[in-house]
Amino acid sequence: MEKVEYKSARRSRALIRSALxxxxxxxxxxxxxxxxxxxxxxxxxGTFYAHYRxxxxxxxxxxxDVAAQLADLFKDLDIARLYADSERILAECVNMIRKDPExxxxxxSMDNGRGVLELWRGSVxxxxxxxxxxxxxxxxxxxxxxxxxxxxxxxxxxxxVDSLVGRNSIPLDALPRQLSRLITVALAPYMERIPSxxxxxxx
Numbered sequence: 001m002e003k004v005e006y007k008s009a010r011r012s013r014a015l016i017r018s019a020l021x022x023x024x025x026x027x028x029x030x031x032x033x034x035x036x037x038x039x040x041x042x043x044x045x046g047t048f049y050a051h052y053r054x055x056x057x058x059x060x061x062x063x064x065d066v067a068a069q070l071a072d073l074f075k076d077l078d079i080a081r082l083y084a085d086s087e088r089i090l091a092e093c094v095n096m097i098r099k100d101p102e103x104x105x106x107x108x109s110m111d112n113g114r115g116v117l118e119l120w121r122g123s124v125x126x127x128x129x130x131x132x133x134x135x136x137x138x139x140x141x142x143x144x145x146x147x148x149x150x151x152x153x154x155x156x157x158x159x160x161v162d163s164l165v166g167r168n169s170i171p172l173d174a175l176p177r178q179l180s181r182l183i184t185v186a187l188a189p190y191m192e193r194i195p196s197x198x199x200x201x202x203x
Contacts, residue, residue, distance in 0.1 A: 015041040020058045021106045070120050083187045087180035148186045
């Protein structure tokens with residue numbers, strides 16, 4: 001019985017979230033009412049209130065889900081992994097988008113939807129520039145390194161978003177290889193100054 005109820009609740013939330021994205025393609029979030037959203041999702045208001053308190057909370061739920069997916073893709077990220085494995089990491093990101101491109105296109109085309117992206121982007125940059133991450137490395141307090149990190153993360157994100165929403169003519173599938181080459185060039189000068197793991201273990 002619990003499994004049936006869980007599936008029903010999950011389906012209701014999915015319908016509400018999908019309906020919100022559909023409506024956001026037509027109007028701003030401040031113009032969307034709970035009645036209108038419930039009608040588009042084909043659920044009653046009682047079902048809506050069983051999951052959300054207001055329309056903004058639905059968007060927040062969507063953003064949190066996307067943030068969790070991004071965090072999982074980029075967990076344990078460090079400068080060496082970003083340098084050596086960037087094409088695979090970016091390919092995983094593109095594959096995530098390609099599973100539901102209209103969802104991400106709608107989300108990222110609106111001002112509210114970019115909030116989660118900005119938060120994630122800022123957190124990655126802050127981490128790669130943080131004292132704890134750079135502790136003991138010869139690139140700490142290096143202004144050019146911080147500029148390179150900002151260029152790599154911001155440029156990569158914007159290039160993916162632009163391809164997705166049609167602001168450039170670069171196919172999504174071509175981005176991992178092309179962007180990874182740029183990342184390698186941008187980070188190469190700093191990788192040469194970071195000791196390998198084997199070197200770090202030496203007494």
